[in-house]
Amino acid sequence: MEQKPLPRILVVEDEPEIRELVTFFIQSEFKAEIVEAENGLEAKKILEKDTRFDIIISDYTMPEMSGEALLQYIRENKIQSKFILMSAIDAETVAEVHKVMPDAVAAKPLFTQPLLDALSIFLTDPVVENHVSIAVEHLNRAGEIPFAVYARLSDQKFIKVLHEHDFFGSEDLVRFQKKGISHLFLQRDDAKAFFKKQLDLYVSLAQTKDQSSDDIIQLGDEITSAVHDMASNFGFSKDLEQLTKIGIDLALKNISSNLPLRELLKNLDLKTGNYLAIHSSRLPYIANHITRLMGWSSDSTAYKMALASMIHDSTLSLTVHAEYKEEARLAAEAAQKLSSTHLEEFYRHPLQAAELTLKFSGIPPDIDTIVAQHHERCDGSGFPQGINHTRIAPLSCVFIIAHDLLCFYEEEGKNFKIENFIALRQNEYSAGNFKKILHELAMLELS
Numbered sequence: 001m002e003q004k005p006l007p008r009i010l011v012v013e014d015e016p017e018i019r020e021l022v023t024f025f026i027q028s029e030f031k032a033e034i035v036e037a038e039n040g041l042e043a044k045k046i047l048e049k050d051t052r053f054d055i056i057i058s059d060y061t062m063p064e065m066s067g068e069a070l071l072q073y074i075r076e077n078k079i080q081s082k083f084i085l086m087s088a089i090d091a092e093t094v095a096e097v098h099k100v101m102p103d104a105v106a107a108k109p110l111f112t113q114p115l116l117d118a119l120s121i122f123l124t125d126p127v128v129e130n131h132v133s134i135a136v137e138h139l140n141r142a143g144e145i146p147f148a149v150y151a152r153l154s155d156q157k158f159i160k161v162l163h164e165h166d167f168f169g170s171e172d173l174v175r176f177q178k179k180g181i182s183h184l185f186l187q188r189d190d191a192k193a194f195f196k197k198q199l200d201l202y203v204s205l206a207q208t209k210d211q212s213s214d215d216i217i218q219l220g221d222e223i224t225s226a227v228h229d230m231a232s233n234f235g236f237s238k239d240l241e242q243l244t245k246i247g248i249d250l251a252l253k254n255i256s257s258n259l260p261l262r263e264l265l266k267n268l269d270l271k272t273g274n275y276l277a278i279h280s281s282r283l284p285y286i287a288n289h290i291t292r293l294m295g296w297s298s299d300s301t302a303y304k305m306a307l308a309s310m311i312h313d314s315t316l317s318l319t320v321h322a323e324y325k326e327e328a329r330l331a332a333e334a335a336q337k338l339s340s341t342h343l344e345e346f347y348r349h350p351l352q353a354a355e356l357t358l359k360f361s362g363i364p365p366d367i368d369t370i371v372a373q374h375h376e377r378c379d380g381s382g383f384p385q386g387i388n389h390t391r392i393a394p395l396s397c398v399f400i401i402a403h404d405l406l407c408f409y410e411e412e413g414k415n416f417k418i419e420n421f422i423a424l425r426q427n428e429y430s431a432g433n434f435k436k437i438l439h440e441l442a443m444l445e446l447s
């Protein structure tokens, strides 16, 4: 892969300690090539030979050629570098006094944060070599985050959006969601530490007594988000297993009531956000409703459905999925929209997720089959194996229809009618268990 040249920064400061501090500070946050100058005049001499600096950071008061004079020189000579003025004078005063404006002002003595902000904006390429995606909901309960958090601008470019020890509150969640940002990024090691801390938090939250059904559903969404983040970034771990099991227990506790489908769907209150995680956390409710309808329900079946739901899409790391309201549509459009690597990842996800479930200890058998078959179709048009109703396992059929029903409900919202779903799917679900399940759903509607 072609290496991008490092950004170049010229640091102009007459006090050696401060110059050293600024250089050190930049290097600890960014990968950059840094050139130092002792004053404006020396900087000017450097610029006469070489103007290829992305950023010039300059002190204001210097004995030989001030920061202001240097800026004047830069503007007159149409040097394209961004200019950050470090000054004891605040930004407004600079604006009042001078005609030539710097691109940013970092006021002394507390210049580090404003300098960092300006650099983040100008460089947009901090050291995020090994970044890990985190759903924004997942950060919601974190409070103070001891790590820097990044947003992705493009495949290779990241910008720091939260600094170490910034507080992440619900208003931040809304802010990112409004911008359509579903995932932020942490450095890999930071993410590991973060997941550990979150796990403890969810363990204690799941034990909280007297939570309402809504609270449990909300917590279930967050835990599922965390499970997806962990699975897609790190694969199987004991922490992932523990968190998944907490999520399953929580859902199973909540599912026990025997509500009619219409009520059940209403209670699920689908909201926008991390689509994959939300549908994964709501699926057990519908899947278990259908198994009951078929007379196939048992503790073991309920557990299978809950684990299959949480894990079935967990290895998908693509944020592109957040754009789709319906996985079926994604499957149909994937070939045109996704790059070949992403497409491959998408077609592989049922088997990858199935492999993940096999690593879980002490769980009922055959969950991997449900997960592996969740994109197969009655007529054999699905993937990855393209098997038809004669070879798709009965519980997989339940799962596929529950998934389909949930997607349909997500699309229809308030206009949802089960009879419309049945009418629409009659031709598709025309054989074997698919037909039986659809028939039971129709009977339910008539009764």
Ligand SMILES: [Fe+2]
Residues within 6 Å of the ligand: 279, 312, 313, 327, 403
């Ligand atoms: Fe799914």
Ligand SMILES: [Fe+2]
Residues within 6 Å of the ligand: 312, 313, 327, 349, 374, 375
């Ligand atoms: Fe899927």
